[in-house]
Amino acid sequence: MKDIKVKVLRLGHRPGRDKRLTTHVGLVARAFGADEISLSKDDEKVKESIIDVTKRFGGNFKVEINDEWKQTMKNWKGDIYHLTMYGEKISSYEEKLKKRDKDVLIVLGAEKVPRIVYDLADYNISVTNQPHSEVAALAIFLDRLFDGKELNLDFDGEIKVIPQAEGKYIEKN
Numbered sequence: 180m181k182d183i184k185v186k187v188l189r190l191g192h193r194p195g196r197d198k199r200l201t202t203h204v205g206l207v208a209r210a211f212g213a214d215e216i217s218l219s220k221d222d223e224k225v226k227e228s229i230i231d232v233t234k235r236f237g238g239n240f241k242v243e244i245n246d247e248w249k250q251t252m253k254n255w256k257g258d259i260y261h262l263t264m265y266g267e268k269i270s271s272y273e274e275k276l277k278k279r280d281k282d283v284l285i286v287l288g289a290e291k292v293p294r295i296v297y298d299l300a301d302y303n304i305s306v307t308n309q310p311h312s313e314v315a316a317l318a319i320f321l322d323r324l325f326d327g328k329e330l331n332l333d334f335d336g337e338i339k340v341i342p343q344a345e346g347k348y349i350e351k352n
């Protein structure tokens with residue numbers, strides 16, 4: 180499935196309130212098949228949490244701390260998708276996304292997103308035109324990008340969850 184590079188760029192956050200949400204953005208990015216996330220310098224603790232999950236549950240997910248988000252957007256060689264409730268419907272992009280012909284940078288906001296983000300993005304995409312959450316928007320976007328294949332990724336970690344009809348069963352390597 181890893182035919183392209185997929186990076187998530189999480190723009191700033193509201194101090195104190197959004198650390199858990201930023202952690203969830205990172206965990207969804209990892210679990211749903213992205214390669215990397217870029218966080219702001221306030222997010223060192225969030226980085227540690229995500230790396231800890233990756234160590235235990237596997238995969239090669241990377242966490243970068245970088246406040247130069249404009250440079251990240253300007254220097255990106257593939258397509259840039261900014262997820263926003265004001266954008267064009269994701270359903271218009273499903274065929275393009277499935278092709279996965281270029282690396283993908285997915286930009287997510289927290290508080291109000293500066294105008295320049297809309298201009299630097301190649302595509303401003305909405306997952307419904309209702310306000311909701313960056314976690315939900317990211318999950319749906321990655322699912323459309325990977326066409327559902329991300330649901331069966333094997334992370335080959337120290338801990339492996341064996342699906343059960345009832346109760347919990349894990350294997351430890």
Ligand SMILES: C[S@@+](CC[C@H](N)C(=O)[O-])C[C@H]1O[C@@H](n2cnc3c(N)ncnc32)[C@H](O)[C@@H]1O
Binds near residue numbers: 262311312
């Ligand atoms: C709490 S929302 C902030 C929305 C805010 N009104 C704004 O100016 O964009 C945080 C982030 O979630 C994502 N988001 C929320 N609703 C969305 C939607 N319907 N479609 C796509 N992304 C959405 C966007 O990336 C947004 O920046």
